[in-house]
Amino acid sequence: MTAPAAPPLLSLRNISRRFPGVIANDDIDLTVRSGDILGLLGENGAGKSTLMKILAGLLVPDDGQILWKGKPVAIRSPAVARQIGIGMVHQHFALFDGMTVAENVALSLPGAVPGRALEARLAALTDAYGLSLDPGQPVFTLSAGEKQRIEIVRALLPDPELLILDEPTSVLTPQEAEQLFATLRRLAADGRSIVFISHKLDEVRRLCSTATILRGGRVVATCDPRTHTAEEIAELMLGSRPLSTRRSERPRGDPLLSVAGLDAKSGDSRVRADDLQVHGGEIVGIAGVAGNAQSALYRLLSGEELANGAGTIAICGRPVGRSRPNPRRRLGAAFLPEERLGHSAAPDFGLTGNALLSNLTTPAFQRRGWIFWPRLRRHAGHIAESYDVRHGGLERPARSLSGGNLQKFVVGRELTKAPRLLVVNQPTWGVDMGAAGRIRQAIQGLAQQQAAIVVISQDLDELLELCDRLAVIHDGVLSPARPVAEWTIDALGLAMAGADQPPALKRAG
Secondary structure (H helix, E strand, C coil), X not given: CCCCCCCCCEEEEEEEEEECCEEEEEEEXXXXXXXXXXXXXXXXXXXXXXXXXXXXXXXXXXXXXXXXXXXXXXXXXXXXXXXXXXXXXXXXXXXCCCCEHHHHHHHCCCCCCCHHHHHHHXXXXXXXXXXXXXXXCEHHHCCHHHHHHHHHHHHHCCCCCEEEEECCCCCCCHXXXXXXXXXXXXXXXXXXXXXXXXXXXXXXXXXXXXXXXXXXXXXEEEXXXXXXXXXXXXXXXXXXXXXXXXXXXXXXXXXXXXXXXXXXXXXXXXXXXXXXXXXXXXXXXXXXXXXXXXXXXHHHHHXXXXXXXXXXXXXXXXXXXXCCHHHHHHCCEEXXXXXXXXXXXXXXXXXXXXXXXXXXXXXXXXXCCEECHHHHHHHHHHHHHHCCCCCCCCCCXXXXXXHHHHHHHHHHHHHCCCCCEEEEECCCCCCCHHHHHHHHHHHHHHHHCCCEEEEEEXXXXXXXXXXXXXXXXXCCEECCCEEHHXXXXXXXXXXXXXXXXXHHHCCCC
């Protein structure tokens, strides 16, 4: 007589969750078995994050049942989720900026852990995953990629049976991503289960044995992603074929951004760029592993930090190295930082208020201190409609939007100004394939209008798809830009790790 089959590790039955005006999850069934690597796919706003927050104890479902090893459970807090054996790496960080890496990790652990013991556990995990972290470094000095590494490490420390990973490779080189995949496969071989949320469909096809696809809050398909093409999976996600964003030939105009002799500090990072020119009609990409001063370079180009001399940065032929952002905007420049909430957008402002943030010097929206709110409200509505921003109302807080929808809005806010120069940092980080296609298409459309564009990104596929020339930043040093045809993914990965940096550009001492 054969023993009865063990129940699945996790079963979701008829899970629903509603918010005012929105059904985020609608009667969802989902099964995860021991040793599964399940891909969870869907557009931004499809309900993935809501569903995973229910599992992580951050939200409670309105209807339905959760079974853990065949028994009903009520996951009413993150502590309960951890006790059961569920760990999650969130897309948006839950860190205290004023604390160190080790202190943030310690807060996620039950009880007191001696400092040396914690540092030893941290060192073991970071070595295993190839994710370097300094335990004593304050979080506010870290890049977005380094903050995500903290989230990965502290989710793994309690040794969960089910690990949920939300866009975990967005800050890794291809070589580092492969190391992470090898570790995930070892965890699965030991009987642990993984839910892998990613918009990189080729990663899902290589890593996952099953994929569940959400659209509009409902499950629309469950499949073996290894037997489908990325295009077929994208069509299930979107309900239509994804947009094509193939690079097109464009005439090259005059230099609209020039950087020469830049050698400046921003925060704890030092940036050196000896020669960078970006012409009208050209998209120049800057690749680099998280933490190699990409954000510092962005701050210097945008004017949030001042350069070492006025002439080290020029926009449209005018020296601006010692000018703040607004004078640069008046020359026709626009800037998009990597952090959506708190940098690109004010979390508690509605879309109307956020439309004003980079238009404070635009006469159409303000004059002599008077703000023309009806005109601004129409403008915010136009951006939302043009860029397919799904929202529950123009005055709802920006934090209520999904990451992809908020990113589409802030991209639209800058591109509708038809800037002559656009500098954008991580344009599609954490954004689904449909939204990423729209954003990339909009960037290419701006280049067709003879704007000069700088794209700082850790997504190498994105850079190879969008850009005419590519440079690499490593340890704050920017390499010369080379035509994209001269690069491969492997060569870029090596250069990002510092293995292919030209000797003339290596920083002395």
